[in-house]
Amino acid sequence: MTGKSEALLAAQRFWNLLGRPDEFRDAAPGWEPAMRNLMDDAGFDLSGVREFLKWCLKVNDFSAKYLREARDPMACLRKNQGSLLKRFNAYEASKPAAVVPLNPAAMEPWDGHTKHQIAVVWGYCFYYAGTCKGTDDLWYREHVHDEAFFKKKFPEMLAKVPPKWRAPKKHVPDPACLKCGGTGRTLDVEHDYHGRKGFDLQRHVGCPCGKDVLMTREELLQ
């Protein structure tokens, strides 16, 4: 049984997706019971019904048109629910699986390759690729999107990295550092006793907190 508030939220979403028509502004909260029935019939939770409504009004031009032209959009949606669901399910089933972003930094070394080699290949062939100072070869970046393919192409990519190549890095201070407050600069006091009676010399120095990270393409291109 769908909760009251979820059905109401879905009804409001439906009105939004219809283009927030003024003539249904007051009617939309009254769509809640019908929306609850729709959700129960289809087995939708709130995120599921949101996807369905989005498909009905943003993806499927045909239903978008007749729902927007309907004298009672909620009744129209209920009436066509069966055929819409059938097509929506087919659409969902044919969608490619979500792509897990490739993250070589998290990969365990394989076939005798080292973590260092993985980082160098990643830096050169993906991160640094296409920058003015780096390689122009964008092929790997554009085509290697999963671990299996990355591993297959790895020896080839490794051979492309120039000897002694190092990816440019920048230092990023720790945002939680208490000493510099995340600025990376701290005001230290130095004592200078050169001839004088001794005075304190204050100067900004780099804070040792934080870590080095690879620079982004945009930073490299600046």
Ligand SMILES: [Zn+2]
């Ligand atoms: Zn610090």
